Amino acid sequence: MRTLRTLRTLSTLKRYDRQIILPELGIDGQHKLLNARILVIGAGGLGCPLLLYLAAAGIGHIGIVDNDLVDETNLHRQVLYHMADIGKYKVNVAVAKLQLLNPDVQFTPYPFRLTAKNAEELIGQYDLVIDGSDNFPTRYLVNDTCVALNKTLVFGSIFQFEGQVSVFNFNAGPDYRSIYPEPPLPDEVPNCGESGVIGTLPGIIGSIMANEAIKVICDFGEVLSGQLLVFNALNNETQRFNFGEANNSSNPLKNTDQDNTKEINMQDLEQWKNDQLNYQLVDLREPYEYEEYNIGGINIPLYNLNDHLDKLSNTQRIVCCCSSGKRSKIAMHLLKDRFDGPIFSLILPEK
Known part of the structure; x- marks a missing residue:
C-alpha cells in the first residue's frame, strides 16, 4: 500500500509557494504532485526539459528509462548534460543533477531499453507515462501498453523545426494509433541524425509536455486529449487539430482508419x-x-x-x-x- 506524502515543513511550503497560491492548484494540487508516480521514457532532447520541470514542481517519484550514453552531439539540445558527462549513462547523470534541484523527489533510473518483455511490469508501477522517445517501435510499444493497462500517456515528438504534443488514453480517450494506425516502414523514417533539429525546439515541446502532465495529475485546465498540438519554430505558428472521439477499445491493435x-x-x-x-x-x-x-x-x-x-x-x-x-x-x-x-x-x- 502506498504511503501518502504531505507538506510537512515550512521550507517545503516555501519551495512550492508560487504554484500553491494558484487557485487551480493549491495545497490539494501540491499533495497530488507529491504523491504522483511518473515514468519518463527517454532522457534526451525532450526528456531533459520535462524532467527539470517535473522535478521542480515536486513530483513524488520519477522513473527514467534510457539506455543511451551522453554524446557530444547531444549537448546543443539536451540541457541536463555537460562535456564532463560524455560517455556516461544519461539516466544516472540526470538523476544526480535532478536530485540537486529537488531532494524531495525520489528517482529510479532504468539504464536499459523498454522492450515487450519489461514494458508491462515497468509501466504498471506508475500513474502516468510520458513518452519522449525518438523511435517508432518504442512509441507503439508505450502506447499499446498504456492502453492495455489503462494508463494516461503524454506524448511529444520533434523533427527539424516541428514539434507535436498530445495526451493519449485519457479517460478512455483516443490513443496514438488514432492518428498513426500502423508504424511506418523503416526506410520511411527520418531521424535527427540525418535531418537535424533546432536545439531550442525540445525545450519548448518538453515544457508543454510537463505542463500537460501537471494538469492531468492536478485535474485542472484543458488537457490535449483528442487534440494534436503542432508547433512550427520557423514562424512560431501553433495549431491544434482534433483527431478522435473517446476510444473504449480494449485492444489497441483494433484501432483502424475509416474506410475513406x-x-x-x-x-x-x-x-x-x-x-x-x-x-x-x-x-x-x-x-x-x-x-x-x-x-x-x-x-x-x-x-x-x-x-x-x-x-x-x-x-x-x-x-x-x-x-x-x-x-x-x-x-x-x-x-x-x-x-x-x-x-x-x-x-x-x-x-
Missing part, C-alpha cells in the same frame, strides 16, 4: 494517371520546400489547412503528400470526417 482513408505510393499514383482517374494533390510542406522540389498539385502548408478547406474538392480523391508522411497522415485524419470522398496519404519520392 488509405496510404498509397507513387506506383499507385502513376496507375491512377494511366487509368485517367481524377484526384487532387495537396502538398502540405512549407512554401520553401515546395519551391525547391515538388510533383505538382497545390501547396497548402499543414498549419494553414483549416483556413483553406474551400480549395479542396468534395467530389475527387484527395491525395495529401509531404516528404516523410507525418504531415500527410495528420492531414488525412483531419479531413476524413469533413469530406465525403476518399482521402489518401503519399510520401514524396526523393529528388
Whole structure:
C-alpha cells in the first residue's frame, strides 16, 4: 500500500509557494504532485526539459528509462548534460543533477531499453507515462501498453523545426494509433541524425509536455486529449487539430482508419494517371520546400489547412503528400470526417 506524502515543513511550503497560491492548484494540487508516480521514457532532447520541470514542481517519484550514453552531439539540445558527462549513462547523470534541484523527489533510473518483455511490469508501477522517445517501435510499444493497462500517456515528438504534443488514453480517450494506425516502414523514417533539429525546439515541446502532465495529475485546465498540438519554430505558428472521439477499445491493435482513408505510393499514383482517374494533390510542406522540389498539385502548408478547406474538392480523391508522411497522415485524419470522398496519404519520392 502506498504511503501518502504531505507538506510537512515550512521550507517545503516555501519551495512550492508560487504554484500553491494558484487557485487551480493549491495545497490539494501540491499533495497530488507529491504523491504522483511518473515514468519518463527517454532522457534526451525532450526528456531533459520535462524532467527539470517535473522535478521542480515536486513530483513524488520519477522513473527514467534510457539506455543511451551522453554524446557530444547531444549537448546543443539536451540541457541536463555537460562535456564532463560524455560517455556516461544519461539516466544516472540526470538523476544526480535532478536530485540537486529537488531532494524531495525520489528517482529510479532504468539504464536499459523498454522492450515487450519489461514494458508491462515497468509501466504498471506508475500513474502516468510520458513518452519522449525518438523511435517508432518504442512509441507503439508505450502506447499499446498504456492502453492495455489503462494508463494516461503524454506524448511529444520533434523533427527539424516541428514539434507535436498530445495526451493519449485519457479517460478512455483516443490513443496514438488514432492518428498513426500502423508504424511506418523503416526506410520511411527520418531521424535527427540525418535531418537535424533546432536545439531550442525540445525545450519548448518538453515544457508543454510537463505542463500537460501537471494538469492531468492536478485535474485542472484543458488537457490535449483528442487534440494534436503542432508547433512550427520557423514562424512560431501553433495549431491544434482534433483527431478522435473517446476510444473504449480494449485492444489497441483494433484501432483502424475509416474506410475513406488509405496510404498509397507513387506506383499507385502513376496507375491512377494511366487509368485517367481524377484526384487532387495537396502538398502540405512549407512554401520553401515546395519551391525547391515538388510533383505538382497545390501547396497548402499543414498549419494553414483549416483556413483553406474551400480549395479542396468534395467530389475527387484527395491525395495529401509531404516528404516523410507525418504531415500527410495528420492531414488525412483531419479531413476524413469533413469530406465525403476518399482521402489518401503519399510520401514524396526523393529528388
